[in-house]
Amino acid sequence: MTALLKPPANTAPGGVTFLELEITNRCQLTCSSHCYAEAGPTKGHGTMTADDWKQVIDEAARIGVTKVQFIGGEPTLHPQFTELVEHALKRGLGVQVYSNLYKVRLEHWELFERRGVSLATSYYADTDKGHDAVTGRKGSHAATRANIIEALRRGIHVQVGIVDVLEGQRVDQARAELEALGVSDINMDRVRGVGNAAKLLPSTSELCGNCANGRAAIMPDGTVTPCVLGRFLPTGSVKGGSLKTVFESDRWGQVKQLIPPRVRSGCTPDEDSCMPSPGAAPTGACTPADSNDCDPSRTPACNPKYNS
Structure with a gap:
């Protein structure tokens, strides 16, 4: 990960230091089998305005959050994407952009090269057929692979x-x-039963066990959840409210208690024992080799994998 600025002396309510900002549901890909956000080409950017997101970023920096992740959907499709990333950097926050790297504009490459910014992406196979079958977009494997290579050439840290x-x-x-x-920096994970992958109703057993543990997410409508995969567990809203109020609420504490903790107990990333274990006393976070969010991109608080 890119080195972050020295974190503020204050501690964020609820211990949250990493915040996922799901700024859009729009995406060029159509990952119908597993997209946790149910994103797609016809989806919108939600009801949060650029000013709303800036207020969230301002408060996050003020209360002790040290890093934000811009995610979607495809975050670079948001009309104020660059403006929002620059705003976070000005507030002294570390930034990770979780992009599918299908299309990258020249001005975005320049943004990704900025100090304090890193990239994360999802990758599914070493062949066009295998990767494109997952994304639903012909040519996505070649494009993403080429842009991973370009990011590395530019010296940009890429988490996959x-x-x-x-x-x-x-x-x-x-x-x-x-x-x-x-x-x-590579993480591997199974499909989590959330969003397009949900068979019936989503369950906390599908989470990595670290949601709400140092992390939180904000949906395109302002809803605050314990992570992007835990989107079915709303804890409040920043529309007309504040992060601090949400993190100090009884609802946040109740949701946090609902999520089975991950236990270390000598587990390895790919073992069943590494999955959340209801009733077991946690002895430390076992980060699975998956992709963040409980992994599409490993983050400071949690490690699972999702797709963008």
């Missing part, structure tokens, strides 16, 4: 999450390819 979605997808080969390209 691999989600095992389809049978015969070649996830192990995808990891080997990324390592050969020079990617050192």
